[in-house]
Every structure is written in structure tokens, then in C-alpha cells.
Amino acid sequence: MSTPDESSVPALPVGQVLAGLSIPALPEGTTPRGLLAFVQLNEPDGSTGWSVRVTSDLDDDEILGILIGYTHRLKQQAADSWDEGDPTRADD
Numbered sequence: 001m002s003t004p005d006e007s008s009v010p011a012l013p014v015g016q017v018l019a020g021l022s023i024p025a026l027p028e029g030t031t032p033r034g035l036l037a038f039v040q041l042n043e044p045d046g047s048t049g050w051s052v053r054v055t056s057d058l059d060d061d062e063i064l065g066i067l068i069g070y071t072h073r074l075k076q077q078a079a080d081s082w083d084e085g086d087p088t089r090a091d092d
Helices: 060-084
Strands: 036-042 048-054
Touching: none
Parallel strands: none
Antiparallel strands: 036 048
16 A cells, blocks of 8 residues: 655645546535545556545544445445345345
């Protein structure tokens, strides 16, 4: 995972750093306050890497909570998709 010393990397607008990528819009009427991003990279040597970027207004406890909650959601979605293929499962 690419993790340069963040103090040596200049802060740039998210749209500039992630130019060319698209994500779903935020709900109307909301204002973004922080960002936690996992960015998949094509490395100079041809391999695939990952980089994590966090805006300065998020603290470690918030980030941990986000990760735990999202991990739980992904596990639940995976389990639900496995149940859909099980002919012995009774529909609720």
C-alpha cells in the first residue's frame, strides 16, 4: 500500500487528485465534511497498489467506526447473497 509521509505531500482538491473517477452524488441538501478514501493505483512498475487518504477533520475513532460499520454491512450483503442461492431457505 502506498503510504508516503503525509507531511511531505501537498493537500490538493479531491477532484484534482481523483480526476477521471466518478462516484454517486451525495444526497441533495447535504454538505461534505470529511473523506476517507481507498484508492486503487496502477503502480509505475505495472503492479496494482492501494493508497489511503483521509481529510484532516476525521479522527482515528471516527475512521475505525466507519470501517467496522462498513465491514459489517459488506459481510451481511455477502451472507444475504449466499442465502438467495439456497433452495432450502424459507422466504421471510
